[in-house]
Amino acid sequence: MAEASGIETIKAVVEAKKSLPGALLPILHDIQDALGHVPSEAVPVIAAALNLSRAEVHGVISYYHHFRQHPAGHHVLRVCRAEACQSLGSEALADHAKATLGCDFHETTADGSFTLEPAYCLGQCACGPAMLIDDSEVHARLTPEKFDAIVAAKRGAE
Amino acid sequence: MTITVFVPRDSTALALGAESVAAAIVSEAARRGLDVNVVRNGSRGLFWLEPLVEVASPQGRIAFGPVTAADVASLFEAEFLTKPTHALCLGPTEEIPYLKQQQRLTFARVGIIDPLSIDDYLAHEGYLGLKAALSLTPAQIVQIVTDSGLRGRGGAAFPTGIKWKTVLGAAGDQKYVVCNADEGDSGTFSDRMVMEDDPFMLIEGMTIAGIGVGADRGYIYVRSEYPHAFAALNDAIATATAQGYLGDNILGSGKAFHLEARKAAGAYVCGEETAMLESLEGKRGIVRAKPPLPAIIGLFGKPTVINNVISLAAVPLILARGAAFYRDCGIGRSRGTLPFQLAGNIRYGGLVEIAFGPTLRQLLYDFGGGTHSGRNIRAVQVGGPLGAYMPESQFDTILDYEAFAAVGAVLGHGGLVVFDDSVDMAKQARYAMEFCALESCGKCTPCRIGSTRGVEVIDRIVAGKERPKQVHLLRDLCDTMLSGSLCAMGGMTPYPVLSALNHFPEDFGIAVEAKAA
Numbered sequence: 001m002a003e004a005s006g007i008e009t010i011k012a013v014v015e016a017k018k019s020l021p022g023a024l025l026p027i028l029h030d031i032q033d034a035l036g037h038v039p040s041e042a043v044p045v046i047a048a049a050l051n052l053s054r055a056e057v058h059g060v061i062s063y064y065h066h067f068r069q070h071p072a073g074h075h076v077l078r079v080c081r082a083e084a085c086q087s088l089g090s091e092a093l094a095d096h097a098k099a100t101l102g103c104d105f106h107e108t109t110a111d112g113s114f115t116l117e118p119a120y121c122l123g124q125c126a127c128g129p130a131m132l133i134d135d136s137e138v139h140a141r142l143t144p145e146k147f148d149a150i151v152a153a154k155r156g157a158e
Numbered sequence: 159m160t161i162t163v164f165v166p167r168d169s170t171a172l173a174l175g176a177e178s179v180a181a182a183i184v185s186e187a188a189r190r191g192l193d194v195n196v197v198r199n200g201s202r203g204l205f206w207l208e209p210l211v212e213v214a215s216p217q218g219r220i221a222f223g224p225v226t227a228a229d230v231a232s233l234f235e236a237e238f239l240t241k242p243t244h245a246l247c248l249g250p251t252e253e254i255p256y257l258k259q260q261q262r263l264t265f266a267r268v269g270i271i272d273p274l275s276i277d278d279y280l281a282h283e284g285y286l287g288l289k290a291a292l293s294l295t296p297a298q299i300v301q302i303v304t305d306s307g308l309r310g311r312g313g314a315a316f317p318t319g320i321k322w323k324t325v326l327g328a329a330g331d332q333k334y335v336v337c338n339a340d341e342g343d344s345g346t347f348s349d350r351m352v353m354e355d356d357p358f359m360l361i362e363g364m365t366i367a368g369i370g371v372g373a374d375r376g377y378i379y380v381r382s383e384y385p386h387a388f389a390a391l392n393d394a395i396a397t398a399t400a401q402g403y404l405g406d407n408i409l410g411s412g413k414a415f416h417l418e419a420r421k422a423a424g425a426y427v428c429g430e431e432t433a434m435l436e437s438l439e440g441k442r443g444i445v446r447a448k449p450p451l452p453a454i455i456g457l458f459g460k461p462t463v464i465n466n467v468i469s470l471a472a473v474p475l476i477l478a479r480g481a482a483f484y485r486d487c488g489i490g491r492s493r494g495t496l497p498f499q500l501a502g503n504i505r506y507g508g509l510v511e512i513a514f515g516p517t518l519r520q521l522l523y524d525f526g527g528g529t530h531s532g533r534n535i536r537a538v539q540v541g542g543p544l545g546a547y548m549p550e551s552q553f554d555t556i557l558d559y560e561a562f563a564a565v566g567a568v569l570g571h572g573g574l575v576v577f578d579d580s581v582d583m584a585k586q587a588r589y590a591m592e593f594c595a596l597e598s599c600g601k602c603t604p605c606r607i608g609s610t611r612g613v614e615v616i617d618r619i620v621a622g623k624e625r626p627k628q629v630h631l632l633r634d635l636c637d638t639m640l641s642g643s644l645c646a647m648g649g650m651t652p653y654p655v656l657s658a659l660n661h662f663p664e665d666f667g668i669a670v671e672a673k674a675a
């Protein structure tokens with residue numbers, strides 16, 4: 001995302017949402033959806049608008065697994081590692097993902113294409129192992145081969 | 159003549175390629191000059207058959223599945239729009255035994271209608287419950303829900319009507335209805351299906367709850383892992399508002415109910431109702447001490463009804479058909495139906511809504527068909543990550559809240575996660591502790607610190623270091639967590655841990671003779 005427009009985006013989101021009851025999470029979601037993460041510049045803007053301390057805003061951002069404070073790769077892969085997926089080999093799948101991407105959970109590939117994150121159930125538990133890409137695209141019954149094909153397709157589309 | 163073909167938009171169907179199947183059907187039909195209307199329905203919940211394509215026929219819908227985009231040309235070649243001859247044909251959908259043997263009350267419309275069509279909803283008994291409610295007093299509505307015997311489907315099984323009565327009786331000009339759609343338990347997807355595949359039912363249930371307790375505002379707290387559910391709810395809320403089913407003057411009754419879906423942010427503990435309230439208020443999801451009950455001091459300090467998706471989704475039918483209709487199914491104090499979710503290593507995974515009363519074994523084998531891998535079932539975790547692992551010797555337990563409690567297990571949200579005989583139960587116990595450490599809100603020491611200690615102790619047991627002493631330590635630790643935790647996160651993590659240890663000691667390197675120790 002364009003860096004220059006970051007602060008403008010943040011201000012626009014805050015302005016649009018600040019009067020909602022309990023506005024903080026909706027604001028953080030909108031910022032992350034637009035910018036890919038919640039940059040530190042957002043904290044004082046949000047704090048001022050919601051009449052909170054910066055520490056409070058920061059405390060909320062860091063509490064929730066979903067929010068990231070640093071940019072992610074082009075695509076965020078959330079591989080499920082909860083029980084139902086475990087029963088169908090998600091651990092081996094995660095190991096495969098780490099090995100082929102060359103990064104661990106919470107890390108980004110060297111070329112900046114993918115960030116690998118764990119998920120704890122994606123509601124696809126009858127058809128695991130499952131993965132969610134970019135918080136929108138769901139995949140089920142994954143195998144290492146299917147995983148590789150999905151990753152290759154994403155790379156090809158760039 | 160236009161022929162209607164149904165291709166699900168449920169996210170499990172999408173995850174298995176339904177989008178490309180739908181696209182292929184549209185283009186193949188166009189290429190052949192056939193008049194096909196593709197409707198995107200929800201899923202029937204027979205997930206091993208997804209993507210399940212259905213063709214409308216004078217004899218009812220004919221099912222084909224699982225269909226991939228690559229199968230589409232051959233389906234047309236076999237004239238699947240009019241002939242049930244293709245190898246993937248499953249015959250009339252309603253005759254598939256897995257579906258036919260269910261008692262679908264809450265899920266009656268799911269997979270049948272277009273989830274985003276309010277006309278479809280209305281044509282299938284939709285909004286009859288609200289219409290009935292609008293002719294009743296709040297106290298009558300609450301009484302009907304009480305009489306139905308409905309208990310909370312989110313885990314704790316607390317009687318819904320009693321909760322509503324407390325909120326109705328609470329003083330305050332502002333009250334709220336909050337729907338808990340955080341569905342964080344592994345092995346569960348019934349909430350997701352309701353939201354994606356029949357969202358108006360949840361909206362109707364919440365509206366009835368609002369009228370019943372005197373709340374004019376509601377929130378649905380949807381987990382961020384459910385983007386499709388969130389989108390479907392927003393679409394349906396907009397439609398319901400536009401058509402006068404939500405807003406300042408519901409169906410001209412003068413009663414108001416406003417509804418908003420809010421996105422969670424990936425903290426399991428925010429499924430705990432008071433942590434959820436904190437999160438909705440824009441704070442860190444830390445569990446509140448009870449009392450005060452949220453029914454008295456809840457969201458933004460106001461009286462609040464909090465219910466799970468399935469609890470609220472059961473309400474429209476109860477109002478439309480009466481309390482007795484619902485109460486008449488079930489067993490003991492478990493009335494009505496529960497949409498069970500067959501998950502994990504299971505051959506026929508999916509949604510099975512049946513009345514309480516059959517055994518776990520019937521679900522696992524008669525519906526589930528054993529494991530996906532073809533090996534033996536060794537353990538089943540029922541009720542999510544805080545639920546016990548049940549061994550074969552407990553498979554005859556009756557599906558009933560009290561019967562499960564009697565064997566130290568929990569029915570919870572009705573999710574079953576099946577493991578075959580390759581599972582390492584010490585590893586599962588370790589994961590339970592690890593998950594608790596990861597998701598603990600940090601408020602109480604036994605949960606926050608105990609879970610991390612638990613991982614270490616299990617590691618030492620498995621490594622064989624001072625095993626008897628460490629096993630003793632693990633039991634002590636579990637006792638402390640059980641008794642010293644504010645909520646079930648710390649308080650029930652011992653369930654999966656101790657059940658694994660007690661029923662599968664050999665996986666911890668403990669001789670089976672010492673099992674009772």
Ligand SMILES: Cc1cc2nc3c(=O)[nH]c(=O)nc-3n(C[C@H](O)[C@H](O)[C@H](O)COP(=O)(O)O)c2cc1C
Pocket residue numbers: 309310311312313314315316318338339340341342343426427428429430431432464465466467469470645646647
């Ligand atoms: C750690 C934890 C997680 C929970 N997660 C959920 C959840 O995801 N969905 C849910 O409905 N209830 C969940 N609950 C139970 C809720 O606290 C609460 O009992 C429920 O939402 C009440 O609704 P009901 O009476 O309709 O079941 C959870 C409880 C705990 C302790």
Ligand code: SF4
Pocket residue numbers: 427445597598599600601602603605606643644645646647648649
């Ligand atoms: S038991 Fe755990 S999750 Fe629950 S309140 Fe205590 S620290 Fe928080």
Ligand code: FES
Pocket residue numbers: 080081082083084085086120121122123124125128129130344345346
């Ligand atoms: S456990 Fe992986 S999708 Fe539910």
